[in-house]
Amino acid sequence: TRPAIPHGFYCALRANQRGGQSTRRAQERDTTAMAEGKLLLRSFVEVPRDSHFPIQNLPFGVFRRRGQPEGPPRPATAIGDFALDLAAVSAAGLFDGPLLSASPCFHQETLNMFLGLGRPAWKEARATLQKILSADEPVLRDNEALRKNCLVPMSDVEMLLPITVGDYTDFFCSVHHARNCGFIFRGPQTPVNPNWFHLPVGYHGRASSVIISGTDIIRPRGQGHPTGSSQPYFGPSQKLDFELEMAAIVGPGNELGKPIDIADAEDHIFGLVVMNDWSARDIQAWETIPLGPFLGKSFSTSVSPWIVTLDALKPFACEAPKQEPEPLPYLAEKNHINYDIPLEAWIKPKEQSDASIVTKTNFKHMYWTVTQQLAHHTVNGCNLRPGDMFATGTLSGPVWS
C-alpha cells in the first residue's frame, strides 16, 4: 500500500470563488452599462449574493444526476444553485436560433460538438440562455413542469469532465514564474533563457490523465533524482507539488498545415478553466534532461468543471503587459489583452482545521496572451481540434501581496 498524500495534502483551488467576486464586479459594471442604455439582467432563479453563477456568467459544463440509477452525462449551464440541463432545454425547443434549433450538440455526452460550432453558435446559445433565464421571460419561469425538468439542484449533480481532450499543451507564459524557476533551479543570478521573450515556450502534456477537479490524486511512484553520486531512488514521490494555472479550451480549430492568424485567434477560444498542474518535483528533476517534463506531470492534471466563456469574461478584459522586444509579426496583436481574474491557492493539511493561503496572483500578469499562445501553436501548421486544451503555466505575479 502506498502512503497517503502527506498530511492529507489537499489543494483547494479557490480561484472559482474569486471568479465569483469578479462576476459580482461584472454586475457592478453592468450598472454602468445600464446607464448607457443596456439592460441590467436579472434571473427569475434566485442567485445568492456570493454565488459564482449569476446570469452574467453562464459557464458550460457536463453533469449527471446522482441517484439510482445515475443519469446520463448532459451538457449544462449554471445559474445560482442550479444546473440547467441543456439537453432538456434543447428537447423543449427553446434553442430556437438559426444555428442551434436543429443541432444535436446538446444531446452529446461532452461539449466537443458544441465547441466545434464556433463563436456565432456560442453567442446564440448565450443569448438564448440569458433570455429564457431572465426575470422578464415567462417561457421557463411560468412553466413549472418544464422548470422542474430543466433546473437540477447542484446538490443532486455530479460534475464530469466536460470535454474529450484531444491534445493538451502546457505553456510557460508568466515571466515571474520563468524568473522564479531560474532562481530555484539554478540560483538568483540566472537569467530567463533568451528564447522566452521571443515566443511562448510550451510543451505537450498528457491528455488521458486530465481529470475533473475533486477527483482523488494517487501519489505517483517513480525514480527520484539522486543526490550527489548516489543512485536514483524509486518509490512514491516525496516532492508532490501543485501549479496554479488556467487553461483555454479550443473551439473550431484548424486543418493541418493551415495556421490560425493572430487576428482570428480569439474565435477559436471558447473559454477558460482553472487548472492544477500536479507535479512530482523529484521525478521531474531526474527525467527532464533533455526532453522536458514527462512522468513528473502525467499522473494527473485537474481542471475545474465549469468553462467560463470569453464572452462572459469581456467585462474583465484589461491591457496585457507590454512586450519587449516587440513580438514578431505573427505574434503581434492589435487587441493585446488579458483578463483581470484574481487567483488563490489554499492548502489544508490533514491535522489542521483551516486551510492556509499559499498563492495569491492574477491572470492579468501573464506575459504571452492566450491568443498569442494559440497563434504560436498553429504557426507551424499544427492542427487544433475542438476540445483541445492549452494551459498558461504557473501564473505567478510580480510580488506576494
Added chain:
Amino acid sequence: TRPAIPHGFYCALRANQRGGQSTRRAQERDTTAMAEGKLLLRSFVEVPRDSHFPIQNLPFGVFRRRGQPEGPPRPATAIGDFALDLAAVSAAGLFDGPLLSASPCFHQETLNMFLGLGRPAWKEARATLQKILSADEPVLRDNEALRKNCLVPMSDVEMLLPITVGDYTDFFCSVHHARNCGFIFRGPQTPVNPNWFHLPVGYHGRASSVIISGTDIIRPRGQGHPTGSSQPYFGPSQKLDFELEMAAIVGPGNELGKPIDIADAEDHIFGLVVMNDWSARDIQAWETIPLGPFLGKSFSTSVSPWIVTLDALKPFACEAPKQEPEPLPYLAEKNHINYDIPLEAWIKPKEQSDASIVTKTNFKHMYWTVTQQLAHHTVNGCNLRPGDMFATGTLSGPVWS
C-alpha cells in the same frame, strides 16, 4: 506561397519492404517448424514472392475503396495484393470464435475497439484469418461471391490512419542515437546524460498531427535559432529533417493510478508501425530549452498504414542489448527481447531519378525495449488507452554498414 520541400525532398521509408524480407525469413523458419509437426501455412490467395503480406503476417489497417462514391472506412488485413475487408468477413459470420462472433469491433471506422479487446481477441482474429485464408479451407476459397465481396485489390484501396491516437509519446531509446545527439549538439566528448541509463527518456508528442504515410508534408514555418547575437528569423524551416523510428500501438491499457507490471506489458502492445518523426531542426533548436521539443515536431508525424502484430513478429524475436547498470526492479524483465527488423531510409531528391539510401539500421539495437517503455510510462499511474502510440526515437545502430 510557401517554397516546396527543397529538391522535392522525399523520404521513402523502405522499412516495410525490409519487413517483407523478414516475413519471407519467417516462412523459412516455418519450414523448420513444420519438421517439428507444425503446418507450413499457405493461402489460396496468390502471394507474389516479394510481397510483404504472406499469410504469416496478416497486419491490421483501415481502408476505403476508391471510386465514386468512396466507401466508408473499414478494418482490413492484407494478403498478397489484396486487402481483406474485415467488416465483410464479420458480416458473413466468419469470425465465429467466442470473443469476436458477437463483437461489433470490425464494424467501426478505426481499430480502437478491437485493440481494447486485448490479446485473446487478437489471437482469435489471427487464428480465424489464417484459417479462412489458408489453401485448405473452402469457406472463402470456393465462394466466389463472398470472395469478391471480401477481397479488394490493393489498387482499389486507399489506406487511412487505422487508429484514433489518444496520446502519442516519443521515447529516446537508442543508445547510439543518444550518443550521436550529444556529439552533434555539444561535441565529441559529450557523455550521454546520466539519467539515460536508468530510465527510458521520453516526452509527449502531438496526437492531432499523426498522419498516414504518403500524406504530403507542408513545410512548417516558425522561429529559427538565431546565430550569434542575431535576432531569431521567421519563415519556412530551413532544416527539415526526418527520423526513422518504429512505434508501438497500445491495446487495452490501464486505469489512472494503476501501473502495468512489466510482466504484463506485452499484453498491452498490439503491434508495431514504422514512423517518420519529421523534425524542423532550426525551430527545435530555438524552442527546446527548457521544456523540450514542441513546434519543431508537431507539424506532422507519419506512420505506416499496416500495424504488424507482435504475434506475427514472434519468429523475429531476439535478445535485446545487455543493460548496465541493471535496471530498477520495475523495469527488470525476464524476457528481455527486441525484434530483428532491418530498417532503411531512402531519399529521392527531385532532380535525381533514383533514391539514395541514407540510413540502414535495425530495431534489434534498441536499448530500452517496448515493454520497458510501457512499464515506465505507467509506473507513475499514467493511464494508457487503446490506440495510444509510443515511438522508439531514432533507431540508430552501432555502425554504418
